[in-house]
Amino acid sequence: MEMTALSRLTGAGSDDIARVLRAILEYADETLSADAWQVAGHANVPFADLLDILQKLRERGLLEFPDSSGASTSEVRLTKQGEALARELRVARTENVTCQTCAGSGFEFEPFHDAYHQFIPLLAQRPPAESTYDQGALTADSVFRRLALMYAKGDVADQRILLLGDDDLLSLALALTGLPREIVVVEIDPRLCEFIERVAREKNLNLRVIQHDAREKLPADLRAHFDTFVTDPSETIQGLLLFVEKGLAMLAPGGGRAGYFGITLIEASMLKWNVWERHLLQNHALVFTHISEPFSLYAKGNELGSGVNINFPPMLVPPRAPWYRSSFFRVETLKEFVPPADYDSNPHDELYQDAESLDEAWAVLASGQAQSPIPVPEEFLNASAQRAAQAQNGLGRHVIAEFWNCENAQSENGLADAIEQAVRSARATLLDLNVRRFYPQGYSAIALLAESHLSLHAWPELGYVALDVFTCGDADPQKIVQQLEKHFRPRNTEYIKIPRGRVRMGLLPEPITLPVPV
Amino acid sequence: MEMTALSRLTGAGSDDIARVLRAILEYADETLSADAWQVAGHANVPFADLLDILQKLRERGLLEFPDSSGASTSEVRLTKQGEALARELRVARTENVTCQTCAGSGFEFEPFHDAYHQFIPLLAQRPPAESTYDQGALTADSVFRRLALMYAKGDVADQRILLLGDDDLLSLALALTGLPREIVVVEIDPRLCEFIERVAREKNLNLRVIQHDAREKLPADLRAHFDTFVTDPSETIQGLLLFVEKGLAMLAPGGGRAGYFGITLIEASMLKWNVWERHLLQNHALVFTHISEPFSLYAKGNELGSGVNINFPPMLVPPRAPWYRSSFFRVETLKEFVPPADYDSNPHDELYQDAESLDEAWAVLASGQAQSPIPVPEEFLNASAQRAAQAQNGLGRHVIAEFWNCENAQSENGLADAIEQAVRSARATLLDLNVRRFYPQGYSAIALLAESHLSLHAWPELGYVALDVFTCGDADPQKIVQQLEKHFRPRNTEYIKIPRGRVRMGLLPEPITLPVPV
The missing domain is CATH 1.10.10.10 (Winged helix-like DNA-binding domain superfamily/Winged helix DNA-binding domain)
Known part of the structure; x- marks a missing residue:
């Protein structure tokens, strides 16, 4: 009871x-x-x-x-x-069976012992972790366990590697092995940039450092270029997606590229893991190939609670050993992978703190104030408030287009890009795009837009494409149709435009035949 | 070049x-x-x-x-x-860095050495693997590595564990530790059932065996009962989903239940992994918490190619060591988890063989016949071959419906079900359904059908729903519209039907106004 x-x-x-x-x-x-x-x-x-x-x-x-x-x-x-x-509750006392040799990572870093021994003193010299940037460095062993895992997967030797943030100096560890073809670090903290650059210069390492706030768009020459990215994102819903999707945007298109990121169950609930996993699988052609034991240990801890007046005796004593740990995720791209667009984060998004964050937990403990639930991220929502206002003119505009004798309807290659660009050109927002190939031929694409939808069905054997674009708000469906016409290059076309949702009845008017777009 | x-x-x-x-x-x-x-x-x-x-x-x-x-x-x-x-291709020679202590599993099974030593002779006595049932037993070390991983996650001690198929005798290994509260094995092979039962009797193990074909519904008393399930599914798309979803159906509701399954990249492409991962995340409140190194080794191999006359010299010699291996996946349920319904598999679904199967690969090699691509499963697909034939009459039929003053457009509750049923009632095939709620109100649904698509956009504040159903083949779009009309209960409706893709030009006819469905 x-x-x-x-x-x-x-x-x-x-x-x-x-x-x-x-x-x-x-x-x-x-x-x-x-x-x-x-x-x-x-x-x-x-x-x-x-x-x-x-x-x-x-x-x-x-x-x-x-x-x-x-x-x-x-x-x-x-x-x-x-x-x-x-x-x-049927909770039994268990022994620790984590492999002592590899700390549960499954890999040994003995082959990299030269690099490891050069790395140890560097870690001691690094600028202290800075909580402004949500930092906290991995232990040297954890850095090399990550490195060994990546190496075993073929993601290190002769590969082009991007580090999106590098508190852990993994870039230096990688460079010290001499194995990667290219290493680029994008890091916000000027002290860290300077440190990594200085070491790279002194040791003549193959390494490039770019000081940049990853909340903003990355330099264009990094786009669609890398084989592998690694990031240790902040653990808000927006924070993780921002860092991981920026990493994806920098990978070369096609199959076999890899992305790595560390996440915890200390600052992220399983519900967050679920949101992340679903979002990434739904929006990108990738697969989760590896979710490790949380073998990555952080030298975090001593900083916590300092200056905070908490009434929680066991944690007034600083931790005697590293306790904060994270799982290492690996995603691999499918052949169908196309790097997504890079984007500036919404400045109103809080990337570093939510109700599950450590700092927040301390603050709550100090203040005794209840916390609010994790905020639902902007991109899962949408400002559809204007919708009702448009009821007078019809809520939406629907353009039906028939493309015949298309020069470029043979395959769905490049279609996702064309749709993305067309949607962007009309200032509409793509929420979800699903391109499906059928056997033995034919393909469909349906896109959910914040402003309604786009659908198309192609019969390549007939050179025919059926296109529908339905938008509400300011977005112009004709613009999208015109852009996709440029993609398919039909020799014959027909269009009708149907206003949808005109207030009250008598809503379905005679279709208006549009002029053929130039 | x-x-x-x-x-x-x-x-x-x-x-x-x-x-x-x-x-x-x-x-x-x-x-x-x-x-x-x-x-x-x-x-x-x-x-x-x-x-x-x-x-x-x-x-x-x-x-x-x-x-x-x-x-x-x-x-x-x-x-x-x-x-x-x-x-x-920038493929460099790499050393094997897999941890030799734990074979990459991350866990040691030393604490279970008593059970291990009792297990070894049992493995030697087990009935030989039977390819009819897609069998192939794990090595003893692999069985105990799985056990150690499960134990470390809290899924063994004092837990109720279901094994859906048990070629590997994991049930006996678990029972020999004396740790689980309850172990139930559902196994199709009567020889294995008898063997496991006999050993359990002789050693007085806490273990229950049910001989049952898991393609059929499981006994009702197993439903929603277990803390943990384990299965080594066949690796067709339908096969894995059948076994894993049956396992989920047997888990108790709520958070913290675990499911384990082994899958390979030998008989399953990354595309299949992607389909599985997406399907499981989209349909069940769970999260992937662990995807291991492929540490599970099978004593498969000697059976292969026997009796098959292949012209592939390197594989005429049987393997000298286990080579077939699989990754061990762990999913954990979220608090919101409700066990899905159990179901009989579709007798027309081929659960064991597809173009990625080992046996199929051998048969192809023997016959010299090219293989067809993996059959995309019924529910993801459709025979779209008839499409071209219909070009004469128009390739597709597009019904545009406007529902006004709907009694049931307030929320998207029940909508996904209604769409699924409507699609099924028209004998169409739902490939993908995306229901999205907008802030502060409104929602959209787009569904990709094997026969084209369905889209709807709802403005609950206006009681208005814009519905489009586009089908080709035999599926009747009007039927879908009628079903969804029953869901939304509009007081006013309008429809037009537009044939799409009529051969050649002059394709867009006057819209035909349909009679209002009863």
Whole structure:
């Protein structure tokens, strides 16, 4: 009873409570005491939720803070009652079976020991991590474990590699191996840029550094150029998508390119992982090939909570060992991959902080103020507020076009680009584009626009394309039709334009035959 | 020149050729000879494509088969010209950096050594693998590496575990640890069922075996019951989805449940992985938390090619070591997870073989017949071959409908279902459905059909819905419109029907105003 009441009370699902209990039991000694930092690193629950659950467990007498002054130890300990809850939730004490040789990464970096030994002193000299840029450097071993994984996948030797942000100095580690064909670092922090550049000069490394705020468009010569990108994005929904999609925009088209990014379950819930995974699969021709154990350890921790007056004794003591860790994701492009457009981030998007962020969790703890839920990102929404206003003139304009004897309807090559450009030229916004090839021939494309939709169906064997463009708002459907006509190059065309959604009835007028676009 | 011509010739993308060359170089000795079986296991290219690429490389003088009788060795060797191609494609020779301790799995199974030592003799006694059931057993080490990974994730101790198919005897390994709360095996092969049951009886293991063809609905008492499922599905698109979705149907609702499945890049292209990943994320509240290195090795191989008269010398020699390997996927449910309905598979679906299957690749090699591409599954596709035939009557029929004063246009709740049903009622095939809500109100849905498309845009504040249904073939667009009219319940409607793609010009007729459907 008590137990079920507890689940209800915390607001967390019993699965989150089970995760926290599992982490406590995994890191507990015989007295069932565990280091709160390691629990935070292994619970797979966002930090703020973890703190909330730990506090509520304590209030209910299920958990104790042995050093309640927070002066000497960061331990938490399950009470007898806490043990009973773990049993009820079927959380058993487990041994740590992570491979000690590779820390769970699956790869050894022994072949790179020369580079490794040159790298260690560099890490000590790097400018200190700067929280303004959401920094926090990986341990040297973690850097080289990432490197080994990338190498094993064929993404290092003789490859063109882009690092989008490089707190971790992975660029230097890569360059020290002498293996990549090209390494470019885009980094916002001038101190880091200077440091990496200086080391590269001194050691004569093949490495180029560009100081740039990745929230803005990247230099055009980087576009569609790389084989591999790596980024350690911030973990807001917008932040991750911005960094990863910019990475994708810089990859060369076609199959076999790779993107790597580190993400945690400390500042990102599984729901966020789900949003990211779905978004990336829906919008880009890629596949997840690898989601690693969270083997990447960060030298974060000492900075946390400083200057914040918190009443959470176990975490008043700084962590004794790295605890913050992330999983390394690998995506690989399919043959159909076309690099997406680069874009400036929306200046109103908060890229670094949301309710799941560490800093936010501390601030909440200090202020006692409840947090708001993670904000839903701009690009999943849309300003369709003007729609209603247009009801008077018809809500939408629908152009139906028939293209016959097309010179360029044989295949869907280049079609996605043509649609993207056509949509952009009409100042419309492409939300989703699906191009599908049929067997044995033929293809369709449907695009969801913020302003309605575009559809086309091609019968290459007949040189025929059926095109529909439906827009509302200011976007001009004829412009899109004209652009796509340039793509298909039909010798014969017909069009009609149908106003849609004219207020009240009698809405479907005689079709208006448009002049053939020049 | 030669090189680019080669890429064109093989029909494979240069990325696939690069993958094959990378695997050759990774497994090559100093003379650049590599075991063809290991190359097949590591190329990350479907087996049939691999054979095709190896043969074409040989025809072009880029690759040699040192033992051209196929009597003693399965080696393939790059020629000087082949090395040059590798350089051109920027494929460098890499060392194997897979962790030798854990074989890349990231976990050690030392804590389970008692169970492991009891397991080894069992594996030797098991009934031989039966290709009718797409069997092929994992090595004992691989079984225990899977077990260790599952254990580390909290999915073994005190958990209720379902095995959907169990060639590998993972159920016995799990039971021998004594850790799970409950283990149920659903297995089609009566010999295996009997074996597992007998061992369980003799060793007094906590284990229940149900002999059942998983293509049919599972016993109702298994539904929504388990914490964890494991399956090693066949690798057709339908096969994997059938097994994994049945596993999901048996999980208890809510967050923190886990599903595991092994899949290869030997019998499944990255395109298939993409289809699977997208389908699972789009249809179920889950997240991919783990995609492992392909550490699972199968004792497959000796059975292959027997009785098949192939002209491919390197593979006339049976493999000397396990070469067939798979990645282990882990999905975890979100709080929002509801187990899907169980279902009988469509008896017309081929679950075990497609053009990427091993057996199929051998058969092709034996017959010299070109293979057809992977059959795109029923639900993703359609026989669009009739399309051309219909050119006389117009290729497609397009119904434009305007629904005003709808009683049920407030939200998109239930819309996806309504669209699915409407499409099914017209015997059309839904390939992709995208429902998007706009802020602050309004929503759109676009559906790609095998027979063209459906789009709708709703202005709930005005009670207005703009609907377009465009079909070709036998599917009747009016039927879809009628069904959706039942969903939205408009008080006023208008329709026009426009034939699309009438042969030659003069194609756009006067619209025909349809009678209002009853």
